[in-house]
Amino acid sequence: MYPTLLERLKSRGYRLTAQRRVVAEVLTGENMHLTADEVLERAEAILPEVSRATVYSTLQQFSDLGEVRELQLDGRSKRYDPNVQPAHHHLVCEGCGQVFDVAHGETAPVLGEHDRHGMSISTAEIVYRGCCVDCQQ
Numbered sequence: 665m666y667p668t669l670l671e672r673l674k675s676r677g678y679r680l681t682a683q684r685r686v687v688a689e690v691l692t693g694e695n696m697h698l699t700a701d702e703v704l705e706r707a708e709a710i711l712p713e714v715s716r717a718t719v720y721s722t723l724q725q726f727s728d729l730g731e732v733r734e735l736q737l738d739g740r741s742k743r744y745d746p747n748v749q750p751a752h753h754h755l756v757c758e759g760c761g762q763v764f765d766v767a768h769g770e771t772a773p774v775l776g777e778h779d780r781h782g783m784s785i786s787t788a789e790i791v792y793r794g795c796c797v798d799c800q801q
């Protein structure tokens with residue numbers, strides 16, 4: 665199993681205040697793609713004194729550290745994905761906004777010399793959009 669966000673932060677010696685720890689705890693699990701407001705809501709349920717400013721700045725720090733991936737999936741709010749490993753793509757319902765992880769296949773498009781314009785490629789992400797079973801009803 666891949667280490668959780670909290671385990672990764674601990675192992676890199678990140679200073680965990682009570683508030684930051686709660687944010688990391690909230691961002692644990694599979695198919696985790698919460699907006700900042702959803703993180704705040706869940707963090708407040710555990711630690712009522714947690715502040716909006718702290719939740720937002722903590723998310724920014726986690727993202728700057730590369731421990732959380734910021735996703736812009738549905739043109740609404742940014743979402744935060746703590747499962748940076750394994751790398752994965754996303755499947756998004758355009759109706760209700762729910763998000764599923766999609767395992768990396770061998771099907772990721774490969775850029776040829778000409779299309780790379782001399783760049784070395786570090787990452788590529790694909791967002792599949794559609795309409796989920798519930799929204800099709």
Ligand SMILES: [Zn+2]
Nearest residue numbers: 757760796799
């Ligand atoms: Zn839907």
Ligand SMILES: [Zn+2]
Nearest residue numbers: 697745752765
């Ligand atoms: Zn994801």
